[in-house]
Amino acid sequence: MSKAYYNLTSQSGYGWTDMSTANLAATLKSAGRAFGKLRKELKFDAIAFTGSSGAAIAFYLAIEHEIPLIYVRKEAEESHGNIIEGTTMAGTIKKYLIVDDFVCSGATVCRIIKAITARAKTRGAYPAKPVGVFCFSGTSTSVQPKMFGKKSLNIYPACAFDDA
Secondary structure, eight states, rough: OOOOOEEEEEEOOOOSSOOOOHHHHHHHHHHHHHHHHHHHHOSSEEEEEEEEHHHHHHHHHHHHHTOOEEOOOOOOOOOOTTTEEOOOSOOOOOOEEOOOOOOOOHHHHHHHHHHHHHHHHHHTOOOOOEEEEOOOOSSSOOOOEEEEEEEEEEEEEEEEEEEO
């Protein structure tokens, strides 16, 4: 059986240099353990994500931890006509955790928060609140607070939970 191998690099130079199937499986399992610890601590109701980097882990976490997903599409994405897919209304979701590979400028996080808030307001619902950002890639081993517009959220890197 051949070993799948990917070398993905973004315009910023960031890249996953080795996402072989074995390494991807290890990343998912490690992030899944960290996510479980974080869910007990923060008590959130859903995972919010956007794009392929968020999807790379969000679906795994949703299945593994039996938690709903909120998928925020990119504005230019013309698919199915809805900017948000998933459970965001009817008071079922009070708090959500944003999941992505890493945080750079914070633009993605701000876009997710704005889209979820706008969707709730157009439907006359109280918007769910973000409780933080879970990053499954990177080397930071400490939780870092960061400002996203007017909101301060903690960034929780998966590797911060490795020894916890």
